[in-house]
Amino acid sequence: MGRIPCCEKENVKRGQWTPEEDNKLASYIAQHGTRNWRLIPKNAGLQRCGKSCRLRWTNYLRPDLKHGQFSDAEEHIIVKFHSVLGNRWSLIAAQLPGRTDNDVKNYWNTKLKKKLSGMGIDPVTHKPFSHLMAEITTTLNPPQVSHLAEAALGCFKDEMLHLLTKKRVDLNQINFSSPNHNHNPNNFNQIVDNEAGKMKLDNGNGIMKLWDMGNGFSYGSSSSSFGNDERNEGSASPAVAAWRGHGGIRTSVAETAAAEEEERRKLKGEVMEQEEIGSEGGRGDGMMMRRQHDQHQQHAFNVDNDLWDLQADDLINHMV
DNA sequence: AACGGGTGCAACCGCGAATCC
DNA sequence: GGGATTCGCGGTTGCACCCGT
Incomplete structure (x- = not known):
């Protein structure tokens, strides 16, 4: 039937x-x-x-629907929650008063996914591509790793060339096809650090914040706007900067992954708990959301590149 | 001016969960 | 308890619009 x-x-x-x-x-x-x-x-x-x-x-x-453009704050929330919840659009939309799951989904698919990719971050796992490459090397045979690394470096090559051109680094000194570079994904970190002018985007603590390349949270906003390279003159390409900031600075990829996984588990637990409790507030108050968001904004993508450090208060609406 | 590709958004589809009877 | 029905969700498609050539 x-x-x-x-x-x-x-x-x-x-x-x-x-x-x-x-x-x-x-x-x-x-x-x-x-x-x-x-x-x-x-x-x-x-x-x-x-x-x-x-x-x-x-x-x-x-x-009660909003029909205008997504604000930076809303964008921020979508990225944050997607990193934890994945494609659970209705849950993400519940955090954005006046937005529907369809809105959020469309916005993610048409804008945010590309933005993250452009930053060297895998939009599915929210991990830097270099990070994923490192993980792959631990699970694949060396010949497979070699091929994958080569392919990945090909993808990054354009970005690197752009970056290096800006900093007037002698491109001839970098041999992308050298076995020394393309057979070990960790070398890509090294290439950036060694060849791209040692551009540590330092926030004062010695570590660059992924979302702090401007005034506050700013990727995609007018203050930073990766994707518009003209506005990033004089600094590392935002894509590379973000990618480095996110994972490249940790001393150990495994250490980063473990820490992130732990944080992710923590938050997911909180979210699921709220889902079980059920909805009491319905869609939340916009001002309240904004205030709470502002309080946590500076922490959401934290110094140590913890994408997952959402606090329970960040959940402006209990999950239905 | 015409064309083609890219983009964004509204709408549809199909599945599983929830609810009804 | 179980089948029928309704609802909600995520993935996908279709189309209008924009922009570059």
Whole structure:
């Protein structure tokens, strides 16, 4: 027995909603609420299936929705929570008043994923690519590692060339095809440190913060904006800087991974606990969110590049 | 002006969970 | 308890718009 379709496919309109349809749906829901989506289109005089009506309402028509651009703060929260929760868009969206899971998902897929990749950070694991390379070397045979390392270095080569050109480093001194460089991913760290002008983006503690390359949290914002290299003249390419800041400075990759894993477990536990407790607050107050966010913003991507140091207070909405 | 590729967003699809009866 | 129905979620698709050529 196959799955029963949510509605008859015939006599059901699909595609873009017209303003008239929006009006009909919105006014019907204002009067009768959202109980029984299957009956809503029929009663509201719409040639749509219930599911389509539900999506239109939840993703677009709901009066509490925000429709503008994502702010830096919202972007920050998405990255933070995605690093812990993965693609659980509804949970992430619950932390952003007025945003839907669809909004968050679209924003991640069209913008944030690329941003992180551009920073040399794997958007799936939130680890630097160099970090992943190091992990790979511990699990693969040397010939496999060799091929992978070569491929990865190819990917980074453009970024490196750009960086080195800016700092007027003699490119001839770097042989990307040298076995000394491309067979050990840790050497990529070394290449950057040794050849790229020793650009330690120091925050005063000797360690650069991933998100602190400007005034406060700033990747993607007007103050730093990686992706616009013109605004980063005189410093390391943000991609490399972020990548180095995130993982390259730790003395041991394994140590970093262990610490991150521990933090990740901690936060995940907190989040899951809240999910179990259930929703009490619904969508939170925007001002409150902003205030709490500001309090923690400086810690969210911390000195030691701990992406996972979310505190329980960061959860402005209990997970439903 | 026409075309093509890239991008962003709305909408759809299918599955599993939750709820109803 | 179990089948039917509804709902929610994440992945994917389609399309309008923009921009460079």
